[in-house]
Amino acid sequence: MDLNLQFWKSEGKTFTQRFRHWIDILDPLLIFKSRKEIETSRTLLLTSGPDITKSLQNKKIKEAWKLSLASVNPVSGDIVPSVFRLPAFLPIIAPLELPYKQMLFSAGAVLYSASLAAFPHYIMTRCQVQSPSMQLFLKAMPGPLTATLCAFNVLVMRASELESGIEVMDSKGNIVGVSQKAGEKAVIETALCRAVMIGTAVCIPDIVLHYLKRTYVSLQHPRLCGSLRSVMVVSILGLMVPITFSWIPQLGTIQRSLIEPEIISSTEETEFFYNRGL
Template sequence: MDWNLQFWQSEGKTFPQRFYHWIDILDPLLLLKPTKEIERSRALLLTSGPDITESLQNEEASVNPVTGNIIPTIFRPPAFLPVTAPLALFHACTGGFNLANGSLTEDTKEFPVKQMLLSTGAVLYCAFVGALPHYIMTRYKVQNPSMQLFLKKILPGPLTAILCAFNVLVIRGRESENGIEIMDSKGSIVGVSQNAGEKAVRETALSRALLFGTAVCIPDVVLDYVKRTNVLRRNLFVLGPLRAVMMISILGLMIPVSFSWIPQLGTIQRSLIEPQIISSTEETEFFYSRGI
């Protein structure tokens, strides 16, 4: 079992442990580490064990624990907030992040044309649907107060959450289709399970919906309340910058919360594993890397 996964197995059993650890991993300064230093840290871990904290932190932020590949800088966990904060090319960035941090097996490391088309379609679809509320407001000059409230305040949060979950489900669909590796309690790989792949992708989709749905909803709810105050009534021009600051701040908080919400090292019961996989073992619980 990879040192990253061994660490999550022993130190990531509770939400506070996972949250504290993700705070360390999401340090933006880790993006400045050169590839040679990452490779050196990984080699040091393989020879010295997981008790080297700094090396483990560098590796977890930069290396996919399943494939062992170094993740491109822009798609590493510490880059998630700086890149998505402006929400520019939002779904393309989250799609690349989902793909780079997935839980692929040896047989699915290649990026086939089919998956490229699905990923491109998912990104374009999410961007198109996400822009629909604004398009409807401007194209049809909606004047009805109830409809304006629905399109501007109520719809964006749930719609963003659904689209982000959809993004994960499509782009990481190969894990559901082809399965992911599952391990026994000793870390030995016992097989490739489609059921475990479906569970991992579903859990990640829920965490991504929580992350961005909350980041969109809370600023609108708070600003709708505070803009009724006399100060903001006289200075409506500050609403835009204030909303941007709030969204970035909430994203900064919710990224480690959503990553920590569900354990990185997932578990699946024997009853949910395909019969052909469990026929050779008596284990009652199996483990898998959920991805991010």
Template sequence: MDANLQFWKSEGKTFPQRFYHWVEILDPLLLLKSRKEIESSRALLPTNEPDITESLQNKKIKAAWKLSLASVNPATGDTILAAFRPPAFLPLTAPLAFGVLLPHKGGKQAFFWQCLFHTYTGAFSLAHGNHTQNTKEFLPKEMLLSMGAILYCASMGAFPHFIMTRYQVQSPSMQVLLKKIIPGPLLAIMCAFNVLVIRGTELESGIEIMDSKGCVVGVSQNAGEKAVKETALSRAVMVGATACIPDIVLHCLKRTKFLVRNPFVWGPLRSIMMVSILGLMIPVSFSWIPPLGTIQRSLIEPEIISSTEETEFFYNRGL
């Protein structure tokens, strides 16, 4: 079991624990560290559960844990490209999300922003997925499916804008429906779909599962399905909350004297709220479901459990 997964096994048993650690891991300054510094930090990490808890009292080793958790894919042990590491997620998705949720003048502009958003989030999902020997065989198919998923998600996301401009919708109720109500939930659904397709090879070929000692006991399709569905759900909640909550709050506040007297504040206030909620929802999304997933013996394929007496198995959920 990779050191990062050992960390979550020891220090990620409750949501508050995980949330506290993710707030520290998402420090953008960690993106400035070199590959050599990451490798040096990994060499300092203990692997025994009691030692992990004790090591967090040491500032140097605690910093090494943060850097490792922020930079390395625990399924492969590979260093992730800086643009797709967790600390880069907020700085890069915030402007993209802002562009996606703007009131666009036409379908082409909306499609462009949707493409950018789903391309980045799809690449992020791929960088944090499970890549076993079996899934590497699907690389050409994976790339083709990823491109198709991005184009489909972008097209569906731009569809309300296309309807508005193509049919010159004038009805106030239809404008509210197409501009305010549909885009947020639709974006959340498309984000979940994006994860399901881009990490679809994990559904087809399975992912590695480990016993309580961290030894790989097999490759399970059921565990792969559970990991991908959990990640898709957490992504949908994160994006859906970011898209919907600002509009709901502003709808409740739109008749206040301040906003009535200062309508120019509406746009900046919505942007500030959106970035703030996204900044909160990222660690919530990463923490809500444990990065080190568990699956019971009864849900594992018979050919795997026939070789072990373990009752619970572990897997890397990904992000």
């Protein structure tokens, strides 16, 4: 089991633990760390002892864990290029290479989202909706629609894991097989987190501004709403990134009863582990 997965196995048992660590891992300064610094940190962690909780009391080792978690792929052990490291996370993710089927799905997702995003505005202007409750409903629609798109985007990008499965490990970190059931669970969990993260950042500002536009201040300063919406989106998204990353453990678990027979036939383990991904 990779060092990063060992860390989450020890330190990812509660939401509070995960949230505290994600705040550290998302430090933007980690983007600029060199390959040599990352390799030095990994070497230090190999000699820091088996008790990860105790090792975090040492400031130097704690910094090494932060750098490793932010910069190293826990599946392959490879160092991630700076622009793709977790502190540089962006809600819009463009894969470098896609099979033709995924390209087709992605194109469909773009057309689908563009049509649905314009639909509420079309209804309001075309039908001249006057009801405040209906206006609020239509203005809030982009949030759920965007959330649905983000979840669909994750499903498309990780379609190969749904079809082929992902590696599962026993309690000692030994790989015992590739499970399609674990792959489905990992992808669905990640899609749900992504939907909540982006959907919340889009929905809440629209609802707040719907009521704010009726106030005296808004009427006197009509441009204020546009600037305020941008600030709210950035602020809420900045908060939702560590919250949704912490919501479901990075090192996922799946029970024996849910694993394929060919995997459980070779082991007596009752619980298996997998890397959920982001």
